[in-house]
Ligand SMILES: O=C(O)CCC(=O)C(=O)O
């Protein structure tokens with residue numbers, strides 16, 4: 001077993017950083033290079049082999065540490081940068097994230113058996129690229145009828161060095177969380193509804209049986225944790241009062257994002273408890289051109 005050190009992440013004291021030794025990265029890269037011919041992480045038998053390899057390489061101690069940290073109500077977040085420079089490519093990052101997902105639980109696959117979703121941003125795409133828009137702090141899987149306990153995001157490429165930083169916020173660092181989770185509105189249910197299976201975004205991000213509608217509270221506690229279910233696009237007010245309450249929450253989150261910046265390097269990964277952490281992305285502003293890809297896995301413990 002390798003000596004895998006953990007250190008506090010300088011960008012956020014709640015996040016623990018796993019330092020992956022170079023020989024571990026190189027061995028994994030060599031393992032991936034053995035079978036370059038197909039999209040390996042989307043093949044069930046290969047996923048099992050990838051997971052077994054990563055399990056052996058990381059060792060029981062590091063894997064226990066990851067699982068304990070992820071479920072810790074005050075932590076719940078891990079960062080690591082297993083690949084950089086020449087050895088970084090989408091196949092190795094995809095395989096690593098896939099194995100990691102199985103070491104913490106069960107990743108959710110789409111109808112093509114792919115556990116990853118691909119989020120591309122390009123300043124050449126005039127319809128979808130808005131340099132002034134943030135991706136507001138949210139949780140994933142809000143309209144999925146099941147547990148989305150964790151998310152893993154990894155950055156494959158990114159041409160910009162300023163703007164578009166990742167945003168990460170733990171609920172206990174959100175000043176208004178205690179008010180929103182305890183006033184007379186806190187236990188009210190809201191309607192969460194996502195895009196239909198026919199929506200072109202579903203074809204792109206992956207159809208994971210998550211196209212229903214749910215009525216659930218946004219603030220709750222579970223397993224001793226302060227939890228949140230937060231979406232902007234997917235929560236639908238039924239009347240003016242609900243709309244006002246939602247906008248009050250959204251405004252509070254826009255204020256909170258000032259302290260949530262977590263600039264992610266190319267080749268870097270964050271692994272979050274999706275109920276105690278919100279994530280998003282800062283605006284780009286004038287910093288262009290932008291070509292960026294994030295790959296993401298979500299799943300249950
Ligand atoms: O683009 C990003 O950095 C975040 C994307 C996102 O929210 C997600 O992967 O769920």
Ligand SMILES: [Fe+2]
Nearest residue numbers: 138139140279
């Ligand atoms: Fe997200």
